[in-house]
Each structure stands twice: as structure tokens, then as C-alpha cells.
Amino acid sequence: MVMESKINAPAIKFGNNIDTDVILPGKYLVLVDPYELGKHALESLDTEFVNKAKNGVILVGGKNFGCGSSREQAPLALKYASVKCVIAETFARIFYRNAINIGLPVIECSGISDLVETGDEISVDLETGKIQNISNGNKSLQGTNLPPFIMEILTDGGLIENLRKKMKSNDRI
């Protein structure tokens, strides 16, 4: 599953410190099917989130998005709830790495909370880190660029595919 570098979708905005327990509560960690995880994404904050997200959305967060547990099931739940990308002021580091490793694009962007409201149509260029609010006169912000080796993991579709590729080409892994 190779990733597109340009993403267009409507935004759903949340506040600061969205933790992994509200993204996916601990009681669902016994589930192994990612689509099942996806059914419960963010239900603690909005029981309608999964419905609202089903046609593809860009999630916008404030500071420290994804804080708390190391559960990779949290970004997996978002990915399988049709979240195309998460943009936040800052991310908790484990969530950030997990998202990249499972092929869910994440971009850190200072000022994003002020630029975007829920429902705005957003365009993201993963290569350049440029974020545009199409609904708001194409106002744009520059997100933090991902280093090439992280971009490679993302464009390969995640760390598993990235490692498989490297093992196949007998690269140093």
C-alpha cells in the first residue's frame, strides 16, 4: 500500500492533549482486527466520530496529540476509521512514531488550530509539509518537513513494508 503524497479532505478539529485512552479505550485492546478497532475511534469524545469520518477526514489537534499509552492500536483505530492524516501543534512522541510506522501521515504544524475549523476542506502536501485551507481563501501554513528516511517509511506504507523492502534488496537494516 504505497501512499499518496497529496491529501485533500475535510477537517475534524479537537483540542489539546488528546490522549490515547480517548482515542481508543483500554477495554478494546483485546481486539485484533483493525477494522473493529476503527469502529471505536474517539468514541469517548464524540459517539458520532466514526460516522463523521467515514468518507475520509483530516484530523486536526492542538498540543501533545496522542499523549499517554504506547498502544499502537490508537493510530490504527484512526487509520481504519478513515482518518487520512493527523495535523497537530505538537505530538506525543510514541504516538507520532507509531503513526508513521503504521503508515498514517502525521504533520506537526504550529498555528494549525487557528487556521482550521471543523468542516473546512484541507489540502496537505506530505513532501513539502505545506497545508492549505481551501475553505478559507487557501490560507496556508508550513508544517515541519519529515526527514527523508521517515518520508521513505511513510511512502512505503509503513515500517513493515519498509523493512521488507530493505531485506529484499539486502540492504543494511
Add this chain to the structure above:
Amino acid sequence: MNITEKILAKASNKTSVTPGEIVDANVDVLMTHDLTGPLAVESFKKIGAEKVWDNKKIVVILDHQIPAESIKAAELHKTMRQFAKEQKLRIYDVGRGGICHQVMPDQGHVLPGAVIVGSDSHTCTYGAFGAFSTGIGSTEAAAVMTTGKIWFKVPQSIKTVVNGKFSKYVTPKDLILNMIGKLGVDGAIYKSAEFTGSTIREMSISGRMTICNMAVEMGAKNGIIEPDDLTREYLQKRVNTLPDFAALKSDKDAQYEQIVEFDVSKMEPQIACPSSVDNVKPISEVGDVPIDQAFIGSCTNGRLEDLRLAAQILKGKKVKDGVRALVIPASQEIYKQALTEGLTEIFTDAGAIVCGSACGPCLGGHIGLLAANETCVSTSNRNFIGRMGSTQANVYLASPAVVAASAVTGKITNPTAVLEAQ
């Protein structure tokens, strides 16, 4: 360089590193458990490697959902047992270990100066022994199983300097809650948190573990304390060979992004109120908070020192009618010692239930969950919405002394009030 930079430099075969630099570090130990492990096993199989990079360096600990409360959990445990058998990994099964962060150092898997990663966010606990340790996700754990390596951005560091002596019934838990309250839940985001000062030097290993355990609650990549004679004393009976760690200290000219001072001498017990770990108040400002449940346990505060403190307060008293109290020793070893010392008897006489060593209600997946509009005062580490059951429940975080005192009175209580009433 500071201690974290020294460890990362050595692990990536460099003479020095600077914050912001990306290094490819060799991993000394990888830990995984029953809720994040199965996903790591699945990813490992998808990667297509046949054997793990070093079966002596991977530890599997079943602790979150034990004993299995559902068929789904039983299947997860089965997956981990089979994988451990196939790959010849050390596994601590039900009844053989306890909470991963207690078992790891107590069974000799933690050494000062080591790079340890685990698929659990509280892996940062081992900084209490001068290790660089941090949480990772399942797929990344699978990558480490395959390659034995992991990339890190060398973090900026925050140094906290802690001085003063704790008042009676004020504990390391109160200190770390106070710090998180001051610095905020993202106060150390992406950074290393180094804990120094006379209070830390005089603090027991148990207290140091509580401090480093909660470093992640302010966003830190790792929490770390320079190892010393206490570390040596604790570890030497638990490991085969203890490395010489005399050089494992931050240089006098080490760089810190921020230095923050704390004085504990006038500190009151601290409470993290719902629903954020930085919503911290001294107990005198918390007001009247009736409770339904009191929980003493978790990787933060389930150690012998914590149980002794709670028992001191609960001895000869009863848990208030209408309140249930849960005590969960962090490991089998601690469970046994609690029995030997008569702590278990004190708890059961008081009307508390003592459960088998596991994570328990901390993450809301297994036992001791909360119904809507219930309140729990807990020695654990997170009070997020829905963390311990219902999204309408409230969790207050506190020290074992406060939780024990609150169990007696039925509301959040300063332990000195309970003892003075005698």
C-alpha cells in the same frame, strides 16, 4: 554531555552526540507484554524474519490482562506463549512475574547505561537505575526484534534539582505529581528529564522508580537518575555481573535546555484531579471529594514500600462502608513479602481486597472498573477520561498514604488527619 547523551553516544558507536542529531542505537533489551505483544508478533511475521535478532535480549511479560478475563485475552496470551516458545524467549507467565516494570529490574533485565525499549509507555521507569529506557509501539518492537536497532533523535534535556526533606506521609509520588503540575503534561515533550539533587540522592530505589515512571506523563522521552551506591546495592543481588558505572554521570558542563528547582520540605500531599495528570493541587485545596473506590497498586506505586505505608495507615482500621479498596502488589515477589510481613492480613482485616499481581484497574481493561459517576482515588499514573472504566467516572491520582487514608474516611483525606484522630 549529560547521562542520556552519553548512553545514546555509546549505543550508536559515537564519541559524542548533540541534541537534535538522529542516531541509530543498538538495543540492549526489548520488553513486550500481553496487550501490545501480539500486534508486535503479527508485525514480526509480516516483516518475514525467521528468527529474532537475539533471543537473550527479548523479555515477554504477561501482566495487563491476567489471569485472562475473556477468551480474546486468553488468545492474546496464547499467541505470546507460542511466540516465546518458538523463539526461545524468556517469558514471565501468569503467576510467575507481575507488572512488567517491576519484573524487569527485579529479575535482572535492567543495567545502568543500557538502552532498553518496551512496548509500553511506562518503560521509562528503568531510568531509576541509570538506564536509557523508553516506550515504543508494537510495529517498532517488531522492527527491533528483527534488527536489534532503533533510531532516536537525541533529546534536549531538562534537569530538575530537588532538595529538602519530605514531611511525614509526603512521598516521591507527591513530588512527581507536583512536578507534572508545574511543568504540564507536555512540559517535557520530546525531551529527557534528568532528576538530581539531595532529595533524589537520598531517595530509595522504589521512590526513584515512581519518579521515573511518571516522566512520560509530562511528555518526556525518558526519565533518568544517575546510578549510585543504592543502585549497586539493589541490583548486585539480581544480576550476574554489574558493569562499572562510575563514569555514568552527567559532565559538569553538560547542556540543559532548562533547569528547574524544587524544594519538598514544605510540600503537602498532592492530588492530580480529573481528567488530566497536570491538574494537580495540594490536598488542602481539593475540597470534599467522596470516593467509591480506592486503588493501591500499579507500576507507579505497587511496591513493598508503598504497601507498608498503606498498611501503616490501615492497621486496625476499616475501609469505610460503601467504599471498596483494592490492593495489588506489583509482583509475585512483593506479594509474597507482603504476606510474610503481615501486610496482606492488615489489608484483608480492614476490608480491602488483595488481588494477584497485575496491572489491575489502572488501564480499565480488566478488574476493578468504575461505573458512571463513580470516583476512584488511585496510586496509578493516569486519570484520563474513561481510563478506569466509564467515561463518566472520575479518577484522582495520589500517594499510597493518601489513598489508604481516603479508604478509611470515604473521601480524599490527608493521612495526618486519620492518624491524629486516633
